Amino acid sequence: MALNNKNEHLDDLFNYDAAEMIKLDKENVWHHLMQHKVFETVDPMIIVEGNGLRIKDIKGREYLDAVSGGVWCVNVGYGRESIAEVVYQQLKTMPYYAGTAGNIPAIKFAQKLTSLLPRLQKVYYSNSGSEANEKAFKMVRQSSRLKYPGKEKIKILYRNKDYHGTTFGALSATGQEERRTDFGPFLPGFVEFPHACCYRCHFGKTYPDCNIDCARVVEDVIIQEGPDTVGAVFVEPITAGGGIIPPVPEYYPILQEICKKYDVLMIMDEVVCGFGRTGKMFGHEHYDVDPDIVTMAKGTASSYMPLSVTMAKNELFDVFKSDPSDKLAYFRDISTYGGCAGAFAAGCENTRIIEDEKLCENSAKMGQYLLDNLKEFQTFSIVGDVRGMGLFAGIELVEDKVTKAPVSEAFIGQVIGDITAQGVLVGRTNRSFTNQNNIINLAPALVATKADIDEIVQAIKNALEKFSK
Ligand SMILES: Cc1ncc(COP(=O)(O)O)c(C=O)c1O
Structure with missing residues (x-):
């Protein structure tokens, strides 16, 4: 393949010989989730x-x-020149500064996100779905220790069949055994509860004559663990990698009621469902539910740039505000690539496309x-x-x-x-x-x-x- 680049230095990057690339790929690239033995007989x-x-x-x-x-x-499909264009313009103007400071597309994208989810007014940036979820866990743990000194209300309850990422916290909260095999030990403080898949009902029941036990069981788990030890319930609105499982309509309102009763936060992992995948901007909008924290990645910039977000309610954010003399009370977290301005520009343009093109x-x-x-x-x-x-x-x-x-x-x-x-x-x-x-x-x-x-x-x-x- 030959490209006519104005800048000849780019030729090295964009021109290639196919056979050589296949050979080099086999020699040097360690592909994700692949058994490389197969590449002895087939090409990647x-x-x-x-x-x-x-x-x-x-x-x-x-x-x-x-x-x-x-x-x-x-999500918006391949070949979107307008996303490439805004990223290019932003990178030329100002590619990066750490998230300790603001930048223009970060502000504009946060404004857009909070207009889409007005109950969640604070936007924390990072660069992968796993990382966005880690931020959520850290927000839960630290805010709980600030709010309830002396208590350890920090456990995260997660659902069987849900996947939340590859880092150790996210994997500790993942209900898929083959994703975890050989990687343990996992982090303490993560507790599994049954899935919500009607086809393979955990309780052997049939909807609607089931009392929605898959949601109600969460109350039993909270009581068993001790309500004073449980900080959050963490779910995908619609289980994705675990088999595309939309819970029944009653599920989330019941879960929400249980969370409220025991002062437990609800975190929705919108990493897959967000940005139109399920027919609404966010998957949880199909349900009558009001999460305290929402995480997103993948469709956030349609993966033209790596970008993830952890959104939280003001009530949660305010727990971290205190007298600056208390040196440890603010959210002591950072993500280097949570400051890549081109990614926020891509997020803005991606969301514009989703809205304008309906x-x-x-x-x-x-x-x-x-x-x-x-x-x-x-x-x-x-x-x-x-x-x-x-x-x-x-x-x-x-x-x-x-x-x-x-x-x-x-x-x-x-x-x-x-x-x-x-x-x-x-x-x-x-x-x-x-x-x-x-x-x-x-x-x-x-x-x-x-x-x-x-x-x-x-x-x-x-x-x-x-x-x-
Ligand atoms: C629901 C869900 N959450 C989190 C993640 C992790 O995202 P990432 O691979 O960007 O870390 C994934 C990845 O597939 C996912 O499906």
Whole structure:
């Protein structure tokens, strides 16, 4: 490939020989979440271009990316020149200063975020979803110690099947055993409670005759742990990597009531659900719930730049305000890359695009169309359940619809291989649960059209037809 760069020094970076790049990739790049032994027989995928929902690999093969960059994050689609432009302008003007000081796009983006979530008036910046969650834990722990001297009201309750990130705090709060295997010991003070997936109800019940026990059980856990030791309940509004699980409508109001009763904060991890993924700007807006802390990343700048946010209510922020002579009472936390001004500019432009192009509305409309189509797959012998909200959907594959025994990993691997061979990239539960990585997931960019959805649905249908008994 040859580019005509005005600045010839850039040629070295942007021009390449495909075979050499593949060789060097194998030699030097340690890919995420990959068993590298496979690269002895197949080449790694190397993505070189993108536009809208379409991407091209280094071998010239084109794909419809139905997972927005593999991990549900390029919400506005590829090839957005206006984001590149604002980042370029900002980097030229002022690329960086530590978050101890302000900068213009950081202020403007915070203003936008607080207008979107007016109950959360304080915005803390960092640069990954995991880090945004770590900030939330630190806010809970420190504010609790400031507010209740002598008490240790600091435990974080998290939900089985939820994923919250790769750092030790976030992993200690993750309810997916395969993501944790071999990495322990984990941090003390994190306690798991049951998931909210109706298809595999923890209590063996059927909605709506279930008393919403999956939410009510949290009260039992708080009592068991001791209300004076529990600082926060931490959840994804809709479980993402754990299998696309939207809790039933009653779930969050019940959880909220329990939290209020025991003076426990509620943290919503909007890292995946935020910025239109579920058909509203934030996933928790589908529910009657009022979280104290909300974290976000991925779609915040559609991953054109690394950017994450931890938003908190004024009441929480005010706990940290005190006489400056108390040298330890303020929030003693920093994140170097929480000061990258280009990322805030990208966040501003990304949000403008989502609003101006009505991408939440498109996500809701096209998401419903996608879900309606996928629901028809329930006639296939291997489709146990279909779930979703907005442009975010999961198809749970089973060997037997009565026992709900999950298909093997080798089997779902073949199904996904077939879909990929048709030119559509979909995702799956990946190293999440022991013998239960059986869910195909979909999260196309929010600009998806009916024709894009038809193409995705057709490719999945072809594969299911081939592999159903
Ligand atoms: C719900 C959720 N929270 C947090 C994270 C961690 O984000 P990051 O990979 O940016 O650290 C992820 C990543 O997939 C996620 O799905």
